[in-house]
Amino acid sequence: MIWRVDAVFISDDGVKDDSFLNVAGTAAEGAYMTWTEGSSALPLNRAAAKAYQEAYGAEPGAFFQEGYAATLALLNAIEKAGSTDYDAVVKALRTEYVDTRRLAR
Numbered sequence: 001m002i003w004r005v006d007a008v009f010i011s012d013d014g015v016k017d018d019s020f021l022n023v024a025g026t027a028a029e030g031a032y033m034t035w036t037e038g039s040s041a042l043p044l045n046r047a048a049a050k051a052y053q054e055a056y057g058a059e060p061g062a063f064f065q066e067g068y069a070a071t072l073a074l075l076n077a078i079e080k081a082g083s084t085d086y087d088a089v090v091k092a093l094r095t096e097y098v099d100t101r102r103l104a105r
Contacts, residue, residue, distance in 0.1 A: 017062035
């Protein structure tokens with residue numbers, strides 16, 4: 001028996017990956033989902049994606065840009081803290097601004 005649910009599909013950014021569309025096919029039409037603003041056009045993200053493609057011969061997956069930005073913030077915090085001590089890194093994360101939207105390091 002095949003069940004058909006006639007309801008609006010609403011999801012968070014967990015369906016950002018193309019695999020959702022590949023699995024759902026036309027059933028995905030009309031679905032509502034949230035995600036962060038498009039950041040793939042930012043110079044920092046373009047450079048990171050290009051480096052990933054050159055290194056691994058594949059497109060970076062979903063949430064690559066968010067993970068890359070988080071890594072930059074963490075590396076900056078370690079640099080500012082002068083160590084990997086947990087409390088020092090947390091303090092740097094909370095007090096140091098890192099621009100992850102414009103320029104590559």
